Amino acid sequence: MKVLHKSDLITITILFFIGFVASLLIYMPSKTNGSFVEVRVNGVVTERYALSQPRTETVHTENGSNTFYIKDGKVTMQHADCHDQVCVSMTHISRQGQTIVCLPHKLVLAITNGDTKEPAYDAVTGGAS
Numbered sequence: 001m002k003v004l005h006k007s008d009l010i011t012i013t014i015l016f017f018i019g020f021v022a023s024l025l026i027y028m029p030s031k032t033n034g035s036f037v038e039v040r041v042n043g044v045v046t047e048r049y050a051l052s053q054p055r056t057e058t059v060h061t062e063n064g065s066n067t068f069y070i071k072d073g074k075v076t077m078q079h080a081d082c083h084d085q086v087c088v089s090m091t092h093i094s095r096q097g098q099t100i101v102c103l104p105h106k107l108v109l110a111i112t113n114g115d116t117k118e119p120a121y122d123a124v125t126g127g128a129s
Contacts (some may be wrong), residue, residue: 034096034111
């Protein structure tokens with residue numbers, strides 16, 4: 001049986017550190033406040049609302065309905081008729097790239113900066129990022 005040498009352990013440690021730093025940079029949420037919330041049903045943007053205007057909206061999908069509100073530039077899921085209520089228990093969102101997801105209803109609320117281009121697709125999951 002072959003034993004790891006000191007240089008092997010150093011190489012493994014360096015690679016682990018590089019991977020950790022890279023994942024932090026990739027997945028760290030943006031510190032930029034967004035301007036709009038996009039409503040996506042089955043991956044398709046159905047509505048876009050400005051975060052500057054307070055409002056309450058209800059989204060009806062083929063799987064159920066969700067109600068969210070916009071206040072002080074923040075979006076909060078207020079009600080959902082799904083069984084797990086994960087989206088309702090999530091905190092408010094206001095920064096670009098943040099999302100609230102209701103998986104049973106295939107609904108995503110995503111904060112954007114107002115770019116009208118199509119969302120980029122994630123190579124890992126095949127979905128919009």
